[in-house]
Amino acid sequence: MPTRAWFPTLIYCEPLQKTGLSRLNEGLAAECRQLRDFDTAGRKWSEKNYPGGYTSYASLNTLHRFSSTFTALEKKLTAHVRAYARTLELDLRGRTIAMTDCWVNIMPPTAAHSxxxxxxxxxxxxxxxxxxxxxxxxxFEDPRLSKFMAAPPKLPTARPEHRTHITYPAEAGNVLLFESWLRHEVPANRIDAERISxxxxxxxx
Ligand SMILES: [Fe+2]
Structure with a gap:
């Protein structure tokens, strides 16, 4: 092939752990709902900035420092982030990585995240x-989208990696990682049930 791909955008998706996910998620879901009930400031902030839903993004955003459940989750997530960083070939020798923010999102019907x-x-x-x-x-949106200028649209049959957007299904128990500059959104929840992340x-x- 005369053509090769360069400058890839890597997205990581893997189950948090091999076993015990249902039990872990039951506990986490209960704690997330408790946080929503307790977090008056967060509910108020969400009313204005996260219509229809609840996020602790602006109120309780360092949960890994205050809850043992979230501290345990932080430890497991850090292992995944390290694996992802290795795939990205980032030079972390002599450097440390740390979770800086951790927050809950509850999306009832109609809630979206632009x-x-x-x-x-x-x-x-x-x-x-x-x-x-x-x-x-x-x-996720192709990070080069703003630079495409006069490019014609992609063929309807284009391979997924050649398209301008890719959607990862939300699946309980999965960890999804991306480089923080990659723009993304959660379309509106159209079903009659709560989604928690x-x-x-x-x-x-
Ligand atoms: Fe996000």
Whole structure:
């Protein structure tokens, strides 16, 4: 082949652990719902900034420092982030990585999360806790989209890696990791059931 691919965008998706996911997620879901009930400031912030849903993004966003359940999750997620960083071939010799933010997202019917990225971090991700059938996945945008200028559209039959968007289904128990600059969104939840996820940022020093 005369043509080769360069500058890949890598997205990581893997189960958090091999066994015990249902039990772990039951506990996490209960704690996420408790947080929503307890977090008056977060519910108020969500009313304005996360319509229809609840996020602790602006109120309880370092959960890994205050809850043993989330501290245990942090430890497991860190192992995945290290594996992902190795695949990215990042030079972390003599450097440390750490979870800087960790927050809960509960999306009832109609809730959506518009296109965004995660500033002040190098790797971000989501862990899926409750994902009823038909709930929305995570939709990523080709980071070069703003540079395509006069490019014609892609063929309807184009391979997934040649398309401008890719959606990862939300699946309870899965860890999804991406580089923090990669824009993504969660389309509106169109089913009559709550979707729960935990999002997080990592940084290095
Ligand atoms: Fe996000």
């Amino acid at each position: 296109l965004h990225l995660h500033p002040l971090a190098f790797i971000s991700g989501t862990y899926y806790v409750v994902t009823p059938a038909g709930c929305p996945g995570l939709k 935990i999002s997080f940022n990592f940084n290095w020093s």
